[in-house]
Amino acid sequence: MKFTHHEDQPSAANNLREKMKMILILAIPAVIENFFQTTLGFVDTYFVSKIGLVEVSAVGIANALLAIYFAVFMALGVAANVFISNFLGANQQEKAHHIAQQAIIMAVFIGILFGVITLFFAEPLLRLMGIAPNVLEAGSVYFRIVAIPSVFMSLMFVLSSILRGSGDTKSPMIVSIVINVVHALLDYAFIFGFSFIPALGFVGAAWATVIARILGTVGLYFYIKRSKTISFKKKYWKIDWKHQWELVTMGSPAAGERLVMRAGQVVYFGFIVALGTNTFAAHQIAGNIEIFSYMIGYGFSTAATILVGQQVGATKFDEAKHYAKLCTFLSVIFMTILGVFLFFFGGWTGTFFTTDTKVLEEIKVALQVSGVFQPFLAFVLVLTGAFQGANNTKFPMYLTAIGMWVIRxxxxxxxxxxxxxxxxxxxxxxxxxxxxxxxxxxxxxxKGQWIISKTDSKKDPESKCHPQTSKENMSCCPNNY
Incomplete structure (x- = not known):
């Protein structure tokens, strides 16, 4: 029985509790995973800050460009996640297996392509940021080390998304915990030296990151091999151009959304660099502190994508909307609490990175502003995940483009x-x-204008396959391609 029926209140209450339980079962491991993934950048910034603010800026600039790479890898992950959750929701397991393996093939190709681009164009790409020569020199060294082996970044995003699409958020969490512990240990040893290991400075941070990603790729592949929901089959390793195109079609708007954001970020990073190296360092440190708030939003966004995707695959659109609402409101509650912490104590966390009083004051101001907007950030992150789970990856892209260039x-x-x-x-x-x-x-x-059925057509905008359509009319929305 649907929760929207009120004639049996105890059953409705039980239904609500079950849904919230399901959301938390999916979201909490994703939050924990995001937490440990976030610490990877946090640990890098913390240790590198002990070397100097120039090195902090160099790593920050390199990571800003690396975020463009992430945009493409994450988009492929979104496409894989959505297709797999849709197919499993429609009880089409073989199609889920097939699309998962095709996504891995594409991840390998894209990862190698970006590695080659880095090899030949690292410095020209960094020069676009308009940074000082000393920052450029350090940044190009760091960028080459972490980005030439981009195939491991690409595979980590896609393998994690395959597991999440199958409803398994625990395995990516376990892998994330392990590799981040290893990363922290290697960071310290490689940056400052330990026993027979020489001190490599900020270059050591780059190598620690690469090794952690290699271990993460191996770990995620191991969990997929053990999965009962998603299993690899030899016949599906052959390139299927139809599936490849479908992944591109679904992932392109998600990639566009992130690329538009990153491109805009490159531009306004240039504005911040113009304010001075110390100001950019303050921005970078504040960003590394604030990003911990994102782990909650992304956790509930992951749950929204999975649950909405499954319900849309099963043509249960009312259920999809209810799950999206619950995910959003739970995220708002948790992120509001974190926003209060950032407002009152965010400045204090900056003392872990620097003792420069001017930089600390700028960090405090930035995080106070961030704290005020945390509830709204929860809406953006979770609803974007819900839209993607509902096969609507284009609208978030358009909105991001307008927001990034017209407003931000x-x-x-x-x-x-x-x-x-x-x-x-x-x-x-x-x-x-x-x-x-x-x-x-x-x-x-x-307004109910967020779900896109696979059978929707530009020629038929009044399709009966609307989120508010009754169950009796859902036969028009088949779950296959």
């Missing part, structure tokens, strides 16, 4: 540079972008 980048320049508000203006601009996106996503969601 423009207001970073106006508030941060023209009005001279510095880092305060930068973070207010980021907050305004988040606020507008949250409002627009919620309006679109509440």
């Amino acid at each position: 980048t423009l207001f970073v320049y106006l508030l941060g540079i023209r009005l001279g508000w510095g880092l305060l203006g930068v973070w207010i601009a980021i907050g305004l972008d988040i606020f507008v996106k949250a409002i627009v996503l919620w309006i679109k969601f509440t």
Whole structure:
């Protein structure tokens, strides 16, 4: 019985509890995984900050470009996650197996391609940021080490998404915990030296990251091989161009969304660099602290993508909407609590990275602004995941493009540079972008204009396959291609 039926209140209450339990079962491991993934960047920044602020900026600039690579890898992961959850929700397990293996093939190809691009164009790409020569030299060394073996980054994103799409968020969590513990130990040993290991400085941080990603790839592959839901079959390793195109079609808008965001980020990073190396270092440190708040949003976003995807695959659109709402409101509660912490104690966390009083003050101001916008960030992250689970990857892309270029980048320049508000203006601009996106996503969601059936057509905008369509009319929405 659906939760929307009120004639049997105890059953409705039990249904709600079961749904919340299911969300937490999926979200909590994803939150823990995100936490340990986040510590990978946090540990790098913490240890590198002990060397100097130039090195912090170099790693930050390299990671800003690396985020563009992540955008493509994550988009492929989103496509794999959505297709697998849709197929499993429709009880089409063989199709889930097939698309999973095709996603791995594409991940290998894309990873190698980005590695080659890094090998030949690392410095020209970094010069686009307009950074100082000393930062460029250090950044190019770090960037080459971590990005030439991009195939391991690509595989980690896709293998994790395959497991999540099958409803397994625990295995990626376990792998994340293990590799981040290993990463932290290697970071310390390689950066500062230990026993027979020489001190490599910030270069050591790069090598520690690469080794951790290799171990992560092996671990995730091991868990997939053991999975009862997703298993590899020899016949599915042959390239299937139809499935490859479907992955591209589904993943391209998600990639576009992230690429638009990263491209805009490169531009406004250039504005921040113009404010000075120390200000950019403060921005980078604040970002590494604030990103811990994202782990909650992304955890519930993961749950939303899986559950919405399964319900859409089973053509249970009302259930999909209810799961999306619950995921959103749970995330808002947790992220609001974290926002309060950032507002009152965020500045204190900056003392772990630097003793420079000016930099510490800028970190404090940035995190106070971030704390205010945390509830709206919860809406953006979780509803984006819900839209993707509902096969709607285009709308978040359009919204991100408008938000990044019309609001964020423009207001970073106006508030941060023209009005001279510095880092305060930068973070207010980021907050305004988040606020507008949250409002627009919620309006679109509440109006029921967020689910796209696989049978939807541009020629038939009034398709009966609408989220509000009754069960009796769902026969028009087949679960196959």
